[in-house]
Amino acid sequence: MRVLFALLLVFKVSLLYGQDSIIEQSFIISSHYLDEDREYWVHIPKSYFDESYVPVAYPVVYLLDARAQFQVFTGIMNAMSSGANGNYRIPETIVVGILNTDRMRDLTPTRGDVEELGAEFATSGGGAAFLNFLEHELIPEIESRYRVLGHRTLVGHSLGGLLVVQALIEKPELFDGLMIIDPSLWWEEGQYLELIESEYATAPQTDLAVYIVTPQYSNSNGQITTTARLHELLVAKQFENLRIELQRIPDESHAAVPLLAFYQGLQFLYGDMEIDFMSMLDQGPSYVSALYDKLSNNLGEVYLPPERLLEAIGQNLLGLPPEMREISTRFFEYATQVYPGSALAFINLAESYRDMERKEEAIQALGKAIELDSDNEEIRVKLEQLKLSLD
Amino acid sequence: MRVLFALLLVFKVSLLYGQDSIIEQSFIISSHYLDEDREYWVHIPKSYFDESYVPVAYPVVYLLDARAQFQVFTGIMNAMSSGANGNYRIPETIVVGILNTDRMRDLTPTRGDVEELGAEFATSGGGAAFLNFLEHELIPEIESRYRVLGHRTLVGHSLGGLLVVQALIEKPELFDGLMIIDPSLWWEEGQYLELIESEYATAPQTDLAVYIVTPQYSNSNGQITTTARLHELLVAKQFENLRIELQRIPDESHAAVPLLAFYQGLQFLYGDMEIDFMSMLDQGPSYVSALYDKLSNNLGEVYLPPERLLEAIGQNLLGLPPEMREISTRFFEYATQVYPGSALAFINLAESYRDMERKEEAIQALGKAIELDSDNEEIRVKLEQLKLSLD
Numbered sequence: 001m002r003v004l005f006a007l008l009l010v011f012k013v014s015l016l017y018g019q020d021s022i023i024e025q026s027f028i029i030s031s032h033y034l035d036e037d038r039e040y041w042v043h044i045p046k047s048y049f050d051e052s053y054v055p056v057a058y059p060v061v062y063l064l065d066a067r068a069q070f071q072v073f074t075g076i077m078n079a080m081s082s083g084a085n086g087n088y089r090i091p092e093t094i095v096v097g098i099l100n101t102d103r104m105r106d107l108t109p110t111r112g113d114v115e116e117l118g119a120e121f122a123t124s125g126g127g128a129a130f131l132n133f134l135e136h137e138l139i140p141e142i143e144s145r146y147r148v149l150g151h152r153t154l155v156g157h158s159l160g161g162l163l164v165v166q167a168l169i170e171k172p173e174l175f176d177g178l179m180i181i182d183p184s185l186w187w188e189e190g191q192y193l194e195l196i197e198s199e200y201a202t203a204p205q206t207d208l209a210v211y212i213v214t215p216q217y218s219n220s221n222g223q224i225t226t227t228a229r230l231h232e233l234l235v236a237k238q239f240e241n242l243r244i245e246l247q248r249i250p251d252e253s254h255a256a257v258p259l260l261a262f263y264q265g266l267q268f269l270y271g272d273m274e275i276d277f278m279s280m281l282d283q284g285p286s287y288v289s290a291l292y293d294k295l296s297n298n299l300g301e302v303y304l305p306p307e308r309l310l311e312a313i314g315q316n317l318l319g320l321p322p323e324m325r326e327i328s329t330r331f332f333e334y335a336t337q338v339y340p341g342s343a344l345a346f347i348n349l350a351e352s353y354r355d356m357e358r359k360e361e362a363i364q365a366l367g368k369a370i371e372l373d374s375d376n377e378e379i380r381v382k383l384e385q386l387k388l389s390l391d
Numbered sequence: 392m393r394v395l396f397a398l399l400l401v402f403k404v405s406l407l408y409g410q411d412s413i414i415e416q417s418f419i420i421s422s423h424y425l426d427e428d429r430e431y432w433v434h435i436p437k438s439y440f441d442e443s444y445v446p447v448a449y450p451v452v453y454l455l456d457a458r459a460q461f462q463v464f465t466g467i468m469n470a471m472s473s474g475a476n477g478n479y480r481i482p483e484t485i486v487v488g489i490l491n492t493d494r495m496r497d498l499t500p501t502r503g504d505v506e507e508l509g510a511e512f513a514t515s516g517g518g519a520a521f522l523n524f525l526e527h528e529l530i531p532e533i534e535s536r537y538r539v540l541g542h543r544t545l546v547g548h549s550l551g552g553l554l555v556v557q558a559l560i561e562k563p564e565l566f567d568g569l570m571i572i573d574p575s576l577w578w579e580e581g582q583y584l585e586l587i588e589s590e591y592a593t594a595p596q597t598d599l600a601v602y603i604v605t606p607q608y609s610n611s612n613g614q615i616t617t618t619a620r621l622h623e624l625l626v627a628k629q630f631e632n633l634r635i636e637l638q639r640i641p642d643e644s645h646a647a648v649p650l651l652a653f654y655q656g657l658q659f660l661y662g663d664m665e666i667d668f669m670s671m672l673d674q675g676p677s678y679v680s681a682l683y684d685k686l687s688n689n690l691g692e693v694y695l696p697p698e699r700l701l702e703a704i705g706q707n708l709l710g711l712p713p714e715m716r717e718i719s720t721r722f723f724e725y726a727t728q729v730y731p732g733s734a735l736a737f738i739n740l741a742e743s744y745r746d747m748e749r750k751e752e753a754i755q756a757l758g759k760a761i762e763l764d765s766d767n768e769e770i771r772v773k774l775e776q777l778k779l780s781l782d
Contacts, residue, residue, distance in 0.1 A: 068476035075466025079650055085459035086646035118710065220668075253665055255477035259470055263650060274644055277611075319509065 023049065024074075029141060033132040034106070039099045040138065041066055043074040045092035046082055048147075053307040054342045058094045059151035059270075059299065060142060062134065062175075064107065064160035066097025069258060073097075073155070076262050088309045090270045091295070096142055106130040107159035109166045109192055127166045134167075135174055151299045153177035153269055157258045159184045165192075165230065168210070169199050176206065176300060177269040181213045181261045182254050185226035193226055196233040203239035207300050210234060210242065211268045213261040216250040223254075271298040280313070284327055285334035288313070310335040311348055318355075329356055336365070343373035347382055354389060362386070414440065415465075420532060424524040425497070425517075430490045431529065432457055434465040436483035437473050439538070444698040445733045449485045450542035450661075450690065451533060453525065453566075455498065455551035457488025460649060464488075464546070467653050479700045481661040482686070487533055497521040498550035500557045500583055518557045525558075526565055542690045544568035544660055548649045550575045556583075556621065559601070560590050567597065567691060568660040572604045572652045573645050576617035584617055587624040594630035598691050601625060601633065602659045604652040607641040614645075662689040671704070675718055676725035679704070701726035702739055709746075720747055727756070734764035738773055745780060753777070 023044040028037050045058060063073055074095050079085060081092045100106065104121050111125035134154075142148065154175045156164040161183025168178060185193050214227040231246040245268050249260055273291055280287050292305045310331055317328035332349040339345045346369035353362035366383055373379050414435040419428050436449060454464055465486050470476060472483045491497065495512050502516035525545075533539065545566045547555040552574025559569060576584050605618040622637040636659050640651055664682055671678050683696045701722055708719035723740040730736045737760035744753035757774055764770050 065476075069470075072466040072470035075463040076650065079460075079463035080647070085456075085649070089647060256471070256480060256665070258476070259467065259654060274647070 029138060031133045031137050033129045033137060034101075034126075036101060038101065038133070038138075041070055041097040041099070042142070042146075043070070043077075043095040043097070044146075045078070045094065046084075047092055047306070047308060048094075050308075052344055054339045055147060056304070056306070057147040057149045059091055059149045059153070060094045060096060060146075061153045061155055061177075062138070063095055063097045064154075064156040064163060065103070065158075066099050069155075069157065070095070070097035072259060073262050076259070077266065080263070080266060083306075083308060083312060088275070088306065088312075089273050090266050091273075091299075091303060092306070094142070094146055094148060096138070098138070102126070103159060107156070107163040108187065109162065110188060112187070127163055128170065130163065131167055131171055131174075135171060139174075149299065149301055149303070151176045151301065153179065155179040155181070155262075155265075156183070157181040157261075158254065161185075162187055162192075165196075169195050172200060172202070172204055172208070173206070176208060178208070178210045179213075179261065179265045179269065180210065180227075180230070181265075182215055182223060182257050183212075183227060183230070184221075184223070185230060186221035186223055190222065190226045190229065193230055193233070196230070200237070203237070204241045207241045207243065207298070209269050209298070210244045211261075211265040212244070212246045213257060213265065214246065214248055215252045215254060215257045216248050217253060220254075269298075271295050275313075281317075281324075281327065284330050288331075288334075304338050307335060307339050307342060307345065310338065311344070314348060314352065326356065328352060329358075336368075341372060343369045343376065343379055346372065347379060347386075350386055354386060420528060422524045422528050424520045424528060425492075427492060429492065429524070429529075432461055432488040432490070433533070433537075434461070434468075434486040434488070435537075436469070436485065437475075438483055438697070438699060439485075441699075443735055445730045446538060447695070447697070448538040448540045450482055450540045450544070451485045451487060451537075452544045452546055452568075453529070454486055454488045455545075455547040455554060456494070456549075457490050460546075460548065461486070461488035463650060464653050467650070468657065471654070471657060474697075474699060474703060479666070479697065479703075480664050481657050482664075482690075482694060483697070485533070485537055485539060487529070489529070493517070494550060498547070498554040499578065500553065501579060503578070518554055519561060521554065522558055522562055522565075526562060530565075540690065540694070541692055542567045544570065546570040546572070546653075546656075547574070548572040548652075549645065552576075553578055553583075556587075560586050563591060563593070563595055563599070564597070567599060569599070569601045570604075570652065570656045570660065571601065571618075571621070572656075573606055573614060573648050574603075574618060574621070575612075575614070576621060577612035577614055581613065581617045581620065584621055584624070587621070591628070594628070595632045598632045598634065598689070600660050600689070601635045602652075602656040603635070603637045604648060604656065605637065605639055606643045606645060606648045607639050608644060611645075660689075662686050666704075672708075672715075672718065675721050679722075679725075695729050698726060698730050698733060698736065701729065702735070705739060705743065717747065719743060720749075727759075732763060734760045734767065734770055737763065738770060738777075741777055745777060 025042045025044065026039065027042065028039050030037050047053065063069055077093055077095060080087050080089045102123055105123035105126035107127060108124040109127040112121040114122050152175045154164050154167055161180045162185065164178050164180045165183055167174060212227060212231055214224050219225060231244065234242065234244050247264060249257055252260060271294060273295055288305050292303060296303045314328050314331040314335065317331060318325060329352045332352040335345040336349050346365045350362045350365035350369065353365060366386060369379060370383060416433045416435065417430065418433065419430050421428050438444065454460055468484055468486060471478050471480045493514055496514035496517035498518060499515040500518040503512040505513050543566045545555050545558055552571045553576065555569050555571045556574055558565060603618060603622055605615050610616060622635065625633065625635050638655060640648055643651060662685060664686055679696050683694060687694045705719050705722040705726065708722060709716060720743045723743040726736040727740050737756045741753045741756035741760065744756060757777060760770060761774060
């Protein structure tokens with residue numbers, strides 16, 4: 001079957017706030033599987049277009065119910081990752097938010113009983129087509145347009161959570177992370193869920209992390225019971241590559257629970273890269289290296305410490321008393337090892353050597369920088385200044 | 392002293408996402424007190440420009456360190472209040488984010504010891520001028536431009552938290568809510584803080600709510616100790632109008648703690664308007680009315696249940712079985728009592744009466760709607776349809 005997808009509309013909105021920019025793009029994709037045009041929004045991390053650093057690839061989150069959840073999800077993701085407020089706790093992530101056209105159709109696995117559920121469920125049961133849309137149309141489009149890692153996460157709340165459960169059963173290899181927030185597992189009176197026992201039979205080839213969230217305030221529709229059952233069914237699999245957490249959030253309603261779920265779930269799915277300052281001082285670059293080895297292990301692919309993080313650490317450590325400042329230079333050295341193609345990393349290192357009065361090494365690092373980016377006028381100016389200060 | 396302030400630059404950015412829009416504005420104000428131009432950002436709630444509803448006034452939050460905190464704060468505020476995802480837990484709020492020019496100058500109460508603190512504190516001690524800028528320049532500009540309630544909150548983190556403490560001591564009546572997040576009370580080795588004992592002498596005339604947040608992971612700079620001392624000093628005042636909470640957040644770093652603080656702090660400062668569905672079914676409009684009476688009491692001024700909330704409740708309750716559906720009509724009736732000038736409220740009520748086959752009352756409500764908004768073409772069309780369906 002030939003997959004038709006066309007990019008109908010592209011526009012880019014940049015909120016230019018001084019040096020900052022929030023980059024969000026809106027697209028329409030023509031879907032064969034859904035037989036309609038679909039709008040989706042993309043949030044690009046600030047660093048994506050920053051030419052000061054070596055370009056890197058980003059993991060991707062696919063977020064359902066974007067109209068309700070996109071702004072708060074991307075706000076939280078940015079606050080945890082962009083470094084603007086000192087946080088580098090999770091990888092910066094490309095977020096793809098999918099807007100609804102017929103929510104009851106796309107997010108339900110089977111045709112529901114209209115008598116019982118009401119007319120808005122007349123089209124229900126389109127989950128399989130929607131998952132085909134994701135797998136064969138949207139994901140390939142995203143992955144061909146952006147610099148992405150292979151790591152994909154699907155995030156859904158309520159009926160969206162039900163769709164994520166369907167993804168687990170029907171496309172267990174499509175995603176590496178699943179966030180299932182207070183899912184509508186009352187569907188078919190909890191029977192759909194039981195398919196996990198029979199249908200989700202094979203251990204995942206690559207790592208899969210599943211974060212399940214349930215509020216603890218009420219059990220309307222038996223949702224707390226069925227969500228606990230989901231967790232139980234997955235734990236019973238004893239799949240080695242399957243990492244599962246059931247998070248109970250007390251005192252939060254069904255509608256309010258996504259906010260805390262996003263915050264805690266991103267930490268679980270990626271792993272929390274919180275840097276302990278004293279350990280970093282004590283162990284130097286090897287501490288940061290070990291932290292990102294662990295993250296790479298969680299992601300199932302190499303994720304290097306961000307260049308801007310290493311730069312920020314190096315600059316931060318310049319604030320230490322002179323006798324301790326040598327550790328700063330070690331981070332600038334480490335940055336050139338991690339990013340041997342970065343002219344900026346070598347310039348930072350050269351400046352650091354200069355401050356430590358290690359002139360020979362400063363000149364050597366300068367030479368490397370100019371070799372890497374001989375056309376960059378800004379670097380040339382920096383180099384001239386540095387050379388002058390070395391005379 | 393003549394206060395000079397001029398609006399130098401106004402532009403408006405709307406991210407138009409289908410029916411949704413996020414409205415953010417950036418301004419520059421020329422400050423006499425600070426002797427420089429200052430940039431600030433304003434987030435306007437989505438409902439502000441929605442002409443379907445009766446225009447209302449909004450409380451205002453003044454947020455420090457906007458470049459780092461604005462996106463995540465407004466994302467959380469919106470998710471808790473806009474109704475887009477079913478949450479109406481706090482009032483929709485106008486957020487004014489102030490960008491830094493010289494952070495160490497503006498957010499510190501006294502001149503610090505440069506020998507000890509480093510050269511970046513050479514200009515420190517400008518907090519009083521910054522508070523004058525807020526009181527005499529920025530706040531009047533905001534309050535003359537937008538539909539605002541009198542309720543103002545100041546939110547600061549780290550050095551920003553120190554500035555909020557200074558506001559408490561020097562301008563105790565300027566704000567109604569203060570959010571003090573892991574404040575830099577190591578300033579002057581904790582001695583500045585002690586001014587609360589001597590200087591903060593008079594009980595506030597109107598209610599003041601103070602939300603203090605401290606992480607529990609480390610006590611670097613003795614900040615946890617001094618933050619607890621701040622709480623102790625305020626509690627000791629025994630001021631009747633002073634509502635205080637010290638929130639300890641475990642396992643969060645200094646940089647990460649604002650995110651949870653914003654979420655929980657907004658609930659404390661405003662009060663949590665979470666609607667319990669069963670209580671609402673049981674008690675009807677009087678339940679919602681009591682909830683908003685409590686909110687009004689917290690705010691110190693009248694805050695009516697949002698019109699769009701009452702509409703959403705009424706429509707939501709239409710999903711009940713027919714024999715219980717009368718409660719929906721009661722909410723539409725209540726909406727017309729709360730908003731007697733809203734044509735939309737009377738149209739909703741008329742449609743509800745029609746569905747309940749209360750024709751006489753439907754026609755009467757229609758008449759009222761057309762009386763209120765006779766020029767609105769959209770309403771005329773609705774009216775015609777309704778009239779036809781009544782024939």
